[in-house]
Structures are given as structure tokens and as C-alpha cells.
Amino acid sequence: MTEASQITERVGPMMRTSRSGRRRNQHLNFGVAIVGIVVMMAIFAPLLTRYSPIDQDFSATLQGPSWTHLLGTDNLGRDLWSRILYGGRIDLFLATVAVAAPLVIGTAVGALSGYFGGWFDVIVMRIADIVVAFPFYVLVISLVFIFGNGVGSIFAAISIVSWVAYARIVRAEALVIRSTDFMDALRVGGIGTVRIVFRHLVPNVVSQAIVYAMSDIVANIGVIVTLSYFGMGIVPPTPDWGSMMADGQPFFVGGYYGLMVIPALAVIVTSFGLSLIGDGLANVLRVKR
């Protein structure tokens, strides 16, 4: 290799990323790393542990960390490490799915509402006002109460409540975009309204909703864990971080701190990682605009 090309190689990357650019990406990279590890652990749970998360073993209850049980066992002799891994599976999956549905519904409704205005807009926004008039948790908890415990009803309850936020964000952006020249240009081009809204308007307004979705996953994890902690969410014996905390609570005073603290740490670390991704994405998308 010649000397010149060595120099360009060394200088190249430095020229490309400005200082602030790199710091912005640090948020994103760090978040992606954390969440990536958590997600990988959840996906490959069966490979990372020998124990089932639900099989009880009364010969080995309330053990401390050891080489056989990495994080010890709970009062029913279930391996805590396995339960954390499998609990992450269900919590992360549910949190993600419960963001996807409101994101899609809210974006579609918000875009149509902002683009058309008129009576459709009035009706949609009044419904949105009604939904946000209730405290988020009160509404979700009562909906889960009505639907009954379980994964499906958590998903339904979150979707019913949180599409509103997406609809409002997207509508506000759509109001700006709809009166731009390029929208007029499309109308003059004789392109159908549905196509204008979903192919031209939505790609212009969806980035804000995606940023919000990241922080919404965090909120969803909070909701799922809270509901399960109160015994309203995921049905035992399916492992989940919230019910694990609730189960471990009685043993906290006995000195078995891990049963409650470890699932709580799992929630905190995951939420932290997701928040970093949200921040990083917001910065990246803001630069693009």
C-alpha cells in the first residue's frame, strides 16, 4: 500500500463524521447494543439455560447464585436466570406488537384526518380528546379488567388507548404537508387521493411517529410489567418480569433480595436502552429534515 493511500485511509473516517454527529450516534449505538443483547438473550433463551422457566423443583428452593443456578432459584425451586430470559421474551414481544398496531392505525387515521379535515377530522379528534381525557393507566387497567387477563387483552387495551397519540402527531404534520406545493402538484397530476395520502403524504410525516414509537415501547413495557405485578396481566405460570417481582416481594424481608431486584433491573436496563435508541433516532431524523 502506498503512503498516500494510507494517509487517506486514516483521515477518511475522521472527515466523514463531525464531532456532534459521532456523539449523536453514540446514543443510538449504545442503545442498540443494550437492546440488542437483551433481545438476543430473549430469542436464544433455550440455548442459554438448561432449565425450564416453569418446572418446579422443591429440593432446591430459595437457593443463592451458584454454578448450577446462575442467579439462584425462587420459592418454588424455579431457576431465576431461565425465568428472566423467558420473561423477557414475552414482555418484549408484547411491548413491540402493542406498538406496531397503534403506530399503523394511528398513522393512517391521523394522515387521513389531517389531509381531509372536515367532519372526519372533527369526529376523530373528538374521540382522541375523550381518550386522552382519562389517565392512561386507569383506562388500560379498566380495559384489561373488562377483557380479562392475558396477552390478547393487554394488546387490545394498549392499542385502543395509544393509537390516539400517533394520530395526533401525524395529523399535525399532515396539516403542514397538505398545503405544500408538491401536494398541489400531485393533485394536478391527477393522482388518486388514496395514493396521495399513503404514498406521498405518509412517508413525509411518519418519522415523528416512529421516534415516538421508541419511547412508546418503553411505556408499554412499564404497562405490561405493572399490570402483571398487580396480577392483572400475563397469567401465571408464564414467566414475566412484573409477576416475578410480585412473587419475590414476600421474600424481600427474608433477605432474598434477588427475587425482586433482578427482574426490576431487567426492566430498567431494557427501558434505558430503548430510551437511548429513541433519543438517537430523534436526533438523526431531525438532521435529515
Add this chain to the structure above:
Amino acid sequence: MSEASARGVAQAGNDALLEIDRLCVSARIEGRDWQALDNVSLTVRRGEARGLVGESGSGKSITLRAAMGLLPQTLSVSSGGVRFKGSDLLTDGGKSLAAIRGTGISMVFQEPAVALNPVLRVGRQIVDSVAWRRGWGRKQAREFAVELMTQVGIRDPQRWVDAYPHQLSGGMRQRVMIAAAIACEPEMIFCDEPTTALDVTVQAQILKLFKKLQDDLHAGFLYVTHDLSVVAEFCSTLSVMYAGRIVEQADDLKAMIAAPVHPYTRALLASVPRIKGPTKRLKGLSSSAPPLTERSQEPGPSLAEVGPGWQAAPASKEEIELFSAGGEA
């Protein structure tokens, strides 16, 4: 209104592509209706390029937008009609308007930076409407986009077809807009100050392109601008607007420029510097059009025939005084 202009429309007969007939547009401001366009009539024939000039606020863009059904919510057509190839565009609730959009009439906008979708590749934007209407696949659409980009003089279109609008220069964006406008082989092209945002070199190139397209497509052009040099370059006929009215229009642009009748036209022409002829002090327009809410709500005087295909509004005493005074530029 005027017999003269009614006769003008009749004379245009069937070869008229676009007829704007006594179009009135009113604006709703603080609960009152104000006349934004007052009996605007003009025709564009096949292969004709009509310039529509006037200062800011004279109503030239509103005329275009009304004809295209793109008026903002505060404005509405109160009377008059717009006919394209004999069929009225404004009376049947937008049905015929929808039918001619993107097939019969297309439009080139002033600001190519904001008239293109920022998040869509330019190639797909150019052919989006056509490909959608004809049910083309990706590959076919792309090929057609490249072909159109070549036609509007974009060098190396293979390289730019997948670019986003922000990666292009102003002139190239305007070429992309024009490519999108001619994609459906329109019979009529509305131009809303398409070269105003460009520097003079690029402007000259774009005007050359318009001329070439006019020869190729044999379409009618309605070219809105405030730049008289552009009109002289590209158009063959001219309508001059002032304060929501047409004050003078002629089918022979050169004759009208040589001997304008209405004092406003005279003042407007006098405000343009000339290279040939004796050096004279340049005159500015003494005042711009009054804001909408300060205009007389009486219908203006009808246009009178000056010569064949040449009409002018009779000027009132105040107008003659106002415009002939002129400001020191």
C-alpha cells in the same frame, strides 16, 4: 359583461383549447366577500403561448389556480366559467376537472424545491401519475422516466433517476418538474412563474426547453410571470392584469408592446430597461395595486375592442393620472 369580450370568445370558436369566461373569484375576509378576480376572460389556442403578466397581487396566480381547481379554502369562484375543449370544468362538482388533471392539463410550479416530494426518488415522481394510470411495473416506469429526463435535457439521466430532490440543483429540479408535467403528453400546460426562482443562465436554458416542447407537443401554454423579458422571449400573445382585472390583452404581442393602449400597460413597459434606442431615465410604477380590502367593489369597466384580437379596458381619469405620473426608479 362586455359585448366585445363576449365576441372575442365567440371568435375564438372551436380551436380554443382553454377558455376562461368572465371568471369572478371572491375572497372571504372577516366575514365579508371581496372581489379578488373581476370578470377575467381569456383564451388559449392550441400551440399558443399566452403570457399573463401583472405585479404581485394582481390575481394572475389565482386565475391559474381557479382554472385548475386549486383555490385555497378562503377563495371561491363566484361566477363565470372555465372551459377546456368546450366542456365546462367548474360546474359538475369536479368530475371533469379530475378527468383532465394529469391527462389534458398539467402545471409547472414556481418553486421546484417545494413542488417535489422530498422523500421520493425523482424518477418515480416523474412517472408516478402515468405509471399509476397505465398500470406499469417498476422497470417500465423507470425506463420512461429516463426517456423523459433525456427529453428535458438532463445529462446522464441514469445517474440522476434514483436521486432525491435535495441532491439536485435548482435548474435540474425545474427540469424534473417539467418532465413530470409532460409525462402524460398534456394538451395544455400552466406555468406559474417557473423560472422566477432560477438564475438568468438557467432561466434561458429552461425557456429554450419550453420552446422546444412547444414545437414537439404543440400544446397550449398559459405562462404566468411578472418578468416581461420572459414573455417577450417565449410568448406570442399577452394579457396584462392589474388589481384582479385584465386591463389589456392582445393576440399580437409585438403590436401591443409597440403601442400599448392602457396607461398601466404603458407604465409597466416603461419600467423595463431597454438596450436599444435613446437612453431615457427609467420610470418605476408609481404605486402597486391596493390591497384587496381597499379596492372598489364595483365591477370594473368592460374591455373595449382596440383592434382585431386586441382589447383594453377604458382607463378612468384617476388611473391615467396615477400611472402616467410614474415614480423615479
